[in-house]
Amino acid sequence: MAHSSSKPNTRSAPVFYVSRKETFSAGHRLVNPKLSEEENWQLFGKCTNPNGHGHNYRVKITLRGKQDPKTAMVMHLSKVKELLKSVLEPLDHKNLHMDIDFFKINMSTTENTARYIWNEMDKVLPNGILYEVKVSSTDNNTFVYRGEVE
Ligand SMILES: [Zn+2]
Numbered sequence: 001m002a003h004s005s006s007k008p009n010t011r012s013a014p015v016f017y018v019s020r021k022e023t024f025s026a027g028h029r030l031v032n033p034k035l036s037e038e039e040n041w042q043l044f045g046k047c048t049n050p051n052g053h054g055h056n057y058r059v060k061i062t063l064r065g066k067q068d069p070k071t072a073m074v075m076h077l078s079k080v081k082e083l084l085k086s087v088l089e090p091l092d093h094k095n096l097h098m099d100i101d102f103f104k105i106n107m108s109t110t111e112n113t114a115r116y117i118w119n120e121m122d123k124v125l126p127n128g129i130l131y132e133v134k135v136s137s138t139d140n141n142t143f144v145y146r147g148e149v150e
Pocket of ligand 1: 028047054
């Protein structure tokens with residue numbers, strides 16, 4: 001009988017990507033404390049406005065994994081929702097660079113916001129299941145972090 005390469009062998013199992021979206025609202029200011037006020041204005045423009053500005057951030061996290069034999073799910077999305085909300089709740093209605101320790105030492109760019117959410121989600125999710133964190137700060141600007149370093 002001919003071997004079909006499209007059929008999975010007995011040891012393989014389907015892999016799924018499962019996503020959940022949440023939002024939070026926060027203020028921030030982009031400022032590099034090592035630079036002068038003038039250099040900050042040159043680099044960041046109105047984003048370095050001393051009194052800050054705000055965003056309605058949209059966050060989408062994606063998990064990658066196989067089905068749990070008991071549930072036929074990668075992970076129950078109500079649990080994912082609960083974990084993501086618990087990670088975002090401390091950021092909501094805060095001034096990121098003043099209220100959140102991580103952003104006192106890492107500038108509150110959306111890249112770093114995605115990295116922060118990755119780090120916090122990775123602590124509470126099962127090991128190795130987190131695939132991607134996507135953060136949109138405006139309709140047109142989206143930032144993706146997959147835990148990669150080079
Ligand atoms: Zn901003």
